[in-house]
Amino acid sequence: MLTACRIDMHVQPRQNPLSRSDFFADQRSERPPVEGTVARGQLREDTYFYTGKLGSSPGDYMPFAVTREVLERGRERYNIYCAPCHSRLGDGNGFIPSRGFARKPPSFHDQRLRKAPLGYFYDVITNGFGIMPDYASQIAPQDRWNIVAYVRALQLSQNATQADVPQGQKVLSEPPQFHGQPGSGATLPVIDSKTSTPSEEHR
């Protein structure tokens, strides 16, 4: 008798997702959010932070201060999500295009993309571009901006001049020249021996 009255947890009174309910007048067990309210974590007041746009065009500033942590997190995420195609250098010679992805990504060091506003990169990550898929579901907004900051750092790294070096410091050598492509994960760089020893060059 007693065992027959037992109600296990797996038969507890509850609603399955989207199941019918007689309790509410519209017979939906799933309730719409109360009008005029926003669920926790879903307030998107800062439009620029979530779109990278001011009105309909991309803005050219970071929505938060760029610290060392931001750049390090950006580098980590970039190397995971972008480098397979764009390469760790950002020159578009990633591993995936080398194995026949439909189109080779453009180099971030092209004049056009060096001038592109920061919000543009945010938008490409959020919505994709051409045959590149979007990364909105894999990369949260904060990390998209972290990546954007790192992409800009990559661009600066490939186009630095003597003028960018702090006063009183000397640049010892020209950057090494590579035979063919610099390494992109699939291959190791082969440094041209003629330029690999700076002392020789400056003699």
Ligand code: HEC
């Ligand atoms: C699966 C390969 C792949 C991955 C991963 C990838 N991209 Fe791309 N990306 C491409 C290709 C291919 C293009 C060129 C698309 C076209 O022209 O149709 C492109 C284009 C771009 C462009 C240039 C848009 C323009 O105006 O020319 C930017 C910026 C960009 N990607 C940023 C990123 C960032 C940031 C990430 C990482 C979050 C990323 N991509 C991940 C393949 C990829």
